[in-house]
Amino acid sequence: MKTTLPKLKKKAQDKFNAWIRNRDRELGCISCGNPIDHAGHYFSSGHYSALTMDEMNVHAQCLRCNNFLHGNLIKYRMGLISRYGEDYVNELEGKSINAVKKWSRQELEEIILKYK
Numbered sequence: 001m002k003t004t005l006p007k008l009k010k011k012a013q014d015k016f017n018a019w020i021r022n023r024d025r026e027l028g029c030i031s032c033g034n035p036i037d038h039a040g041h042y043f044s045s046g047h048y049s050a051l052t053m054d055e056m057n058v059h060a061q062c063l064r065c066n067n068f069l070h071g072n073l074i075k076y077r078m079g080l081i082s083r084y085g086e087d088y089v090n091e092l093e094g095k096s097i098n099a100v101k102k103w104s105r106q107e108l109e110e111i112i113l114k115y116k
């Protein structure tokens with residue numbers, strides 16, 4: 001039986017998030033520098049579905065910033081600038097225009113392979 005699209009999307013997001021946490025492990029939370037717990041989105045998954053598995057839009061965060069401070073986005077933006085520079089943030093913010101899409105089965109399978 002074929003995996004349903006929502007299950008495939010969850011699997012892809014889980015693999016991607018694990019890859020992000022590993023990438024940023026030594027760097028700490030993008031917003032505050034504390035040890036990391038989660039992969040946190042700058043532009044939210046719900047409103048910017050095209051950026052939900054974009055390496056530029058997702059960085060490791062601590063539990064406090066990700067959950068209790070709802071992403072701690074002002075500090076997140078400052079963290080992006082200090083880590084990557086102003087141009088990076090401008091590019092990411094440019095990508096957020098029209099960033100809604102439906103993920104296809106094939107795209108999700110590619111993500112799962114890429115970030116396994």
Ligand SMILES: [Zn+2]
Nearest residue numbers: 029032062065
């Ligand atoms: Zn934090």
